[in-house]
Amino acid sequence: MVAAELALYGITAPPTSIEGNYGYLHAYSGDPLPQALSAGEGERLAIAQTAMKYYPCNYYIQSINDSVLQLAERADLPLEAIESIVVYTVQAAIPLVCEPIEQKRRPKLMIDAQFSVPFNVALGLVKRRISFVDFTPAEFASPALERLMDKVTCHVDPVLDAQYPQAWPARVEVRLADGRTLVAATQYAKGDPRNPLCLAEVIAKHRSVVAGVVDERTDDAILDFILSLETRSDFAELTRILKKVVLPG
Structure with a gap:
């Protein structure tokens, strides 16, 4: 969103930020396939193919x-x-x-x-x-x-x-x-879209990371909100819950 707002004011990125020698494609692969960026456009959401890290490491x-x-x-x-x-x-x-x-x-x-x-x-x-x-x-x-x-x-x-x-x-x-x-x-690590985590594993990973930082009652409220996003209309409620973590008391 910030990038879009900057573009409105004429602050744009380098024209070859995707395919350039130091661009996105070469940063992630020695043999990039730029055509994959537009393959299946409008038919599938790439975010659904995002991998989740199950372990706290590279x-x-x-x-x-x-x-x-x-x-x-x-x-x-x-x-x-x-x-x-x-x-x-x-x-x-x-x-x-x-x-x-x-x-x-x-x-x-x-x-x-x-x-x-x-x-x-x-x-x-x-x-x-x-x-x-x-x-x-x-x-x-x-x-x-x-x-x-x-x-x-x-x-x-x-x-x-x-x-x-x-x-x-x-x-x-x-x-x-x-x-x-x-x-x-x-071949495919746990959390890869071809070897996905189940919901219980995602929740367990979340709880292992916030343990000692977020109290159980607040964490239950966070999870309850996130797991019912499709029924929520007031997203400010999540902000209010998270403020209790950042600004306790």
């Missing part, structure tokens, strides 16, 4: 986390027997969430952890969950997590890379002291 790590949690649920995966953890991903992910590996294995801040494959992998295996509440300095320095982070390496898989960016797949291999290798793979 999107390249989402499918990795799904794979890790599949492995974490296995009864035949003793953490003390893990010799190495090999993560296979797409080329675009490597410089962002895998390298430099020494730094990725020792996150200091939350933003470091959100862009660290080793931290997410170790957290998922140790806690069998990857939740917002676990992205804390105490977990960053946890000896149990550090031991596993040191065992994580990342590699590009050409087969997975060929699917990108239409898919953001991953495969995780855990190699054990007894010679076994346990494998889990994910």
Whole structure:
């Protein structure tokens, strides 16, 4: 809306902001398909194909986390027997969430952890969950997590890379002291429109993020309003509810 108002006053964007060398298309793909912008125009809403992040980390790590949690649920995966953890991903992910590996294995801040494959992998295996509440300095320095982070390496898989960016797949291999290798793979991360979250999962994600910041009664009111938007006529009511969070009392 702000952009539209600025345009009314003659303040416009660069003419090649979409297709230019530093434009939107090239920012998201090395081989963009500009025709996709107008494909199916008027027939479908692109917003309905938006992915939701289920985990509190960079999107390249989402499918990795799904794979890790599949492995974490296995009864035949003793953490003390893990010799190495090999993560296979797409080329675009490597410089962002895998390298430099020494730094990725020792996150200091939350933003470091959100862009660290080793931290997410170790957290998922140790806690069998990857939740917002676990992205804390105490977990960053946890000896149990550090031991596993040191065992994580990342590699590009050409087969997975060929699917990108239409898919953001991953495969995780855990190699054990007894010679076994346990494998889990994910093509579409939980929250991808091709692997959508159910309503209960969306609500659970929401509550995990606002816990400790929004009291339960206020949060119930927020959820009640949002989940009944189609019947609401006074959207100022939501603003009044949210003000209680921003301006308590």
